Amino acid sequence: MKNRTLILSMIVLSIVGTVRAQVLPTYLDETKDIEERIEDALSRMTLDEKIAVIHAQSKFSSPGVKRLGFPDFWTDDGPHGVRPDVLWDEWEQAGQTNDSCVAFPALTCLAATWNPQMSRLYGESLAEEALYRGKNMILGPGVNIYRTPLNGRNFEYMGEDPFLASRMVVPYIQGMQSKGVAACVKHYALNNDEEYRFNVNVKVSDRALHEIYLPAFKAAVKEGGTWGIMGAYNLYKNQHNCHNHILLNKILKEDWSYNGVVVSDWGGTHDTEQAIKNGLDMEFGSWTNGLTDGASNAYDSYFLAQPYKKLIQEGRYTTKELDEKVRRVLRLFYRTTMNRQKPIGFLCSESHYNAALKIAEEGIVLLKNDHNILPIPADARILVVGENAIKMMTVGGGSSSLKVQREILPLDGMRKRFPIVDYARGYVGDTIQSYNGVKVGRSLYDLRSRETLIAEAVEKAKEVDYVVIFGGLNKSDYQDCEGHDRKDYALPYGQNELIEAVAKVNPRLIYVNISGNGVEMPWLKKVPAVVQGWFIGSESGEALARILSGDVNPSGRLPFTWYQQLNDCGAHALNTYPGTWRENEHIIDEEYKEGIYVGYRWTDKQKIKPLFAFGHGLSYTSFNIGRPVASANEITKDEQWSVVIPVTNTGRTAGAEVIQLYINDTKCSVDRPVKELKAFQKVFLQPGETREVTLTIGIDALSFYDETTRLWKAEAGEFNALIGTASDKITQQLTLKLKD
Structure with missing residues (x-):
């Protein structure tokens, strides 16, 4: 029975x-199939449900479709860590106790690793933190070009070179999305300065647009497969970039076949009909009604909310454009909130701290090391000087500000590593105690005069073996901070006087620059050692101490040209920055007169010697770059060309070198740069070890953007392959012929 x-x-x-x-x-x-599921869901949705999913419902979320089982969609700021939660409709902290995070190094530091494996590690680790926090999309990474060192947001981007940024952004996206968290690459496009960012109308040649400012975005779409792209605040061809026909419809969705969503920057939407027609898919905002002024919980007033619905009900639009936006949003849902295969995240794990430390160590750049003053001996008596030795750099700077579980400050890292470490403030810069509800830890108040602070540092410097000054910029307004650009290229807060005074009394002076930008260094000849320390997150003090002590051999390389003076930069030499206001309009036209000549392309053309060249970085060991061997002397347009370069560590310390290959077109129908980076590889070697590095290029490395045909073009003829370890340190050259 x-x-x-x-x-x-x-x-x-x-x-x-x-x-x-x-x-x-x-x-x-x-x-x-997902596309079949999308069409099925779309056919079941009401007009109200369709309108709802294409705009925000809170500061960082948009609604799903509860009736059909689609949960809410949650975004959060990156790109260096998961931002702490704020209230539903306010920028104030939500007061949670489980929304701390690991702060990873800023993207300038990531780019300075010149190691795509670090990008993959970065993306995976950040995604795991996002998963734990219930975030479906991280608003990053950023790949806008370092056009001027005054840009307050350069620290969030990946430097001046489109090829380097392209190679570094792809694995970041792939790593993040492998965990089921969407990347949202920003800010598309031409968002290269912060001052007047809502008003700047960029005037740029098609060639410069395609050769300099778009390649990293293109790689993010075509190779990285990013699920999200964020529009920029600025304008191009007199249209705001969050609803720009050329950038979004023509280039992104038509030419690049992008099938993800275009997300507005917060408050970056300005017109309902342009948003309908010109490629915007999801509208987000800050404390705004999406129009002209602030209003609480006014999300239904957004341009893509009730105003859009009203136009459809009046018969001025069908649901054709709306359905296409919803298809993209549903595709995003299936990739994230509806993906049952994504792993469970975890927060503030040792693996994440180890990742942050590894990335920081590989990105720190040894800029100068006369007489091998570095590394510092273990028994040395050390004086640490400077506000940046005791200031949290994870707090502030705009939307990338974080609430970390811990941040090891440089002074604490030095005291942990060395037995005798004294401290002098040296200068007072920013004594703000909190940002967006996150406190900075220790008090930074100090009412002593500049003269008193310098005098104290000088007296203490006389009594020690080494002085390490931690200076540079910080995350305050008009420094490395969203919303404003720097006012000048000089170090702030009287740091030059401090450095000059200390250098007079102690020749064993090491300057560590904490910033995302280059700065003037009028005292450089008087300071034997300089380190670029970036903003490197939770493990800052640990990483810097390990580099200064020699526990880790520095292997970072600059992702931008470090100018001696501001007018060595093309944007400033040609007086194109910050642009010219239109009479009786709230628009400022900024013409990129330097065209394709950004960074080292400009200094090469003008024969200007930079303070430190693009790709520059020193090591505690030495390397020999052997004679390269090419796979062929000539190729056709359908073939690839490879070169094998033997690299030997000739020193006594394990270390890494970055082999860089630049291409020079010897004769062309258009003006071309002296050289352009087209391949690189970081190689790690033990003392005495030799390894062969293989670099490969194809027709794309030999091409330029032809403005007449609007296509990429490579002309038959001879090209020089320039091989070296920096843009100003070319040690080998080969000739390659492209057959007609």
Whole structure:
């Protein structure tokens, strides 16, 4: 009897299961193709539900479709860590106790690793933190070009070179999205300065647009497969970039076949009809009604909310454009909130701290090291000087500000590593105690005069073996901070006087520059050692102490040209920054007169010697770059060309070198740069070890953007392959012929 009952039960369950499978909506059936599921869900949605999913419902979320089983979609700021939660409709902290994070190094430091493996590690680690926090999209990474060192947001980007940024952004995206968290690459496009960012109309040649400012975004789409792109605040061809026909419809969605979502920057939408027609998919905002002024919980007033619905109801628009936006949003849902295969995240783990430390160590750049003053001996008496030795750099700077579980400050890292460490303030810069509700830890108040602070540092410097000054910029307004640009290229807070005074009394002076930008160094000849320390997050003090002590051999390389003076930069030499205000309009036209000549391309063309060249970085060991061997002397447009370069560590310490390959077109129908980076590889070697590095290029490395045909073009002829360890340190050269 029991067996008959069991058999009958199994039959009934089988029948029920079959019936359920037959009536299960396609949009919930994971055996179906995602595009089929999207169309099924779209057909079931009401007009109100469609309108709802394309705009925000809170500071960082948009609604799903509860009736159909789609949960809310949650974004959060990056790109260096998961921002602490704020209230539903306010920028104030939500007061949670489980929304701390690990702060990873700023993206300038990541780019300075010149190691795509670090990008992959970065993306995976950040995504795991986002998963734990219930975030479906991280607003990053940023890949805008370092056009001027005054840009307050350069620290969030990946330097001046489009090829380097392209190679570094792809694995970041792939790592993040492998965990089921969407990347949202920003700020598309031409968002290269912060001052007047809502008003700047960029005037740039098509060639410069495609050769300099778009390649990293293109790589993010075509190779990285990013699920999100964020529009920029500025304008291009007199249209705001969050609804710009050329950038979004023509280039992004048509030319690049992008199938993800375009997200507005917060408050970056300005017109309903332009948003409908010109490629925007999801509208987000800050404390705004999406129009002109602030209003609480006014999300239904956004341009893509009730105003859009009203235009459809009045018959001025069909749902054709709306359905295409919703398709993209549903595709995003299936990739994130509806993805049952994504892992469970975890927060503030040792693996994440180790990742942050590893990335920081590989990105720190040894700029100068006369007489091998570094590394510092273990038994040395050390004086640490400077506010940046005791200031949290994870707090402030705009939307990338974080609430960290811990941040090891430089002074604490030095005291942990060395037995005798004294401290002098040296200068007072920013004594703000909190940002967006996050406190900075220790008090920074100090009412002593500048003269008193310098005098104290000088007296203490006389009594020690080494002085390490931690200076540079910080995350305050008009420094490295969203919303404003720097006012000048000089170090702030009287730091030059401090450095000059200390250098007079102690020749063993090491200057560590904490910043995301280059700065003037009028005292450089008097200071034997200089380190670029970036903003490197939770493990800052640990990483810097390990580099200064020699526990880790520095291997970072500059991702931008470090100018001696501001006018050595093309944007300033040609007086194109910050642009010219239109009469009686709230628009400022900024013409990129330097065209494709950004960074080292400009200094090469003008024969200007930089303070430190693009790609520059020293080591505690030495390397020999052997004679390269090419795979061929000539290629056709369908072939690739490879070169094998033997690299030997000729010193006594394990270390890494970055082999860089630049291309020079010897004769062309258009003006081309002296050289352009087209391949690189970081190689780690033990003392005495030799390894072969293989660099490969194809037709794309030989091409330029032809403005007449609007296509990439490579002209037959000779090209020089320039191989070295920095843009100003070329040690090997080969000639390659491209056959017609």
